[in-house]
Amino acid sequence: MSPRTAILDGIRRSLKRGALPPCEYDRLNRRLAAPDTAVVPVRSGGTHAEKVERFAAMVVEMQASLDRVASAPAVISAVAAILAAFGLPPSVVAAPALEDAPWAGSGLTVRFGAATAADPVSVTPALCGVAETGTLVLLSGPESPTTLNFLPDLHIAVVAASAIVGSYEEAWARVRARGALSRTVNWITGPSRTADIEQTLLLGAHGPRRLHVILVDDRQPGA
């Protein structure tokens, strides 16, 4: 008997039943096809403007730094400014998704692609941000390689205010709406950390030492 059959049989024997009838499988598949939302914290609710403010506050609480800019073109100058503020050379590796941004004239040297161990700074877009805990949701793909999120010392993530949602479940709805899942979905909340030595909290374990979030206010005035 294959291990697979043995394990499945063992489960059924313990549960004192045989394989489920087809109608039961149908019922379970319906649950999978229409995921429900069990309990959502009140703090993830409110108007969209409130969600954006909560997201911004939680990002800072989670020890990331935050910049708010008024428009997409301003993102690049915000990147240049943060590099200067941290005393870093004006050079980044960026997600190919950001190729159309106005890099020219910013004084930044930019390479588009995956990160290598030699890249100190990355810039990536986030699919959305979750207000409940200040969490960024990033999808892997040719437009946004995963190594950008983990290898550099400074990770700069760009998220649009219109892409801020309240809860994890709302974020999943956005992910599902795009079709098949990418290889990796990363939820990122603050910079890498550890407390493995004497429970002393230290930032910058194996992932980025710093996470910088640029929140782009792309909402229509009055919306």
Next chain:
Amino acid sequence: MHPRSRAFRANAAKALVDPGLQAALGKLKAGFRIKRAAAVARLPEFEALRDAGKAIKDHTLAHLDAYLETFETRAIAAGGQVHWARDATEARAAVLAICRAAGARTVTKGKSMVAEEIGLNEHLEANGLTPVETDLGEYIIQLRHEGPSHIVVPAIHLDRHAVADAFRAAHRERAPERDLSEPRAMLDEAREELRRHFLAADVGITGANFLIAETGSTAIVTNEGNGDLTQTLPRVHIVVAGIEKVVPTLNDAAVLIRLLARSATGQEVSVYTTFSTGPRRREDLDGPEEFHVVLLDNGRSAMLGGPFQDMLRCIRCAACINHCPVYGTVGGHAYGWVYPGPMGAVLTPAQVGLAEGRELVEASTLCGRCEQVCPMRIPLPAMLRHWRERAFERHLVPTRQHWGLMVWGFAARRPWLYHTAMRTAAWGLAWLARGSGGLRTLPGIGGWTASRDLPAPAGRTFRDQWTQRLRR
């Protein structure tokens, strides 16, 4: 790892006189308990989330076969490969075969309690591979050739000096006189050392906090980012996971994620929660070319449908461990198996046998604190009592204790006999202790009186006093 749970008493005695360990345990209590309480207080929905989390897991366990089949089908549809392992031997063999097929030499590992459970590192080493733990705590204990003493913070028993010594012994090419007095310096050194391994590894092995039937994804939750480098950089990503880790949907995982970090470290959420589905896509610029999931049973399916089924809801948050007075006094190594504390005392006999794990089910005051803090509402004390009953039925308790309990049980079922015996004992003990109010020693309970006196009974039993009061 080989179980050493029989030696619990001896291990515990040693732990009690280890000042370094006692200092570390003191910090654990001050840290995690307070942080958890604060995080829970901040989320008014916490109790409702516990109920929801329990319901999700109960539903999943009742249909575990179907959800595992769905997980498998969808993981394969996404390009992954699924391997089933009845026990540790099969799981080790599956991982080794994948490594061999990939021509691997170096293997990086994210923290995985299941990998500890199946003794994966020893097996890979014995077969010529070099596994490197990348979670800082796991890395430290790997350098020291010891097992974890906690499921979330594996090196909790060590102070900074012990870590510095381990680094000096292992990182020989570095200047011996370098300053390693601060945790920061040690972390920076470990970060540099492990970067090399991340980039060189052929295979990356992680555990899974969740398996998602809806999408065939595996999910890990970490703070360091080591799990992500482990699974993104090598050509092959292997996930080892217990069969009980499956949940139906991504939304269900969200409910459990809200409970996990708050219960574990008191964080709102861990820094990295990563969902992996299949290998890299054709156009992707990075990610592994192969994605394997090894599903481990190892005693889990046998726990279904009986008094230990509830244990399979466990999300390995360690809240029960952090709040356990016994763990807080003797630490994790005393338990002699991968899982310590209350959850370990329940799991160990199921995994290594009751004969080996019997001491652990006794090592609890049944104070109930673990059940109070368990986010999955697992009735840990009730399960410990179940194990105690089984140990008694199978004559696994020492002869004197066994007969003592038999005699007590015989008397307790006959009130007149019980009452007479109690009355005689109360009178006798009071007479023996006359003048001093306590007994220094008493034959038969030397273990108890070795470290404290037995207070003498008042002379009359409670029942006698009660009857007298009623008469008044």
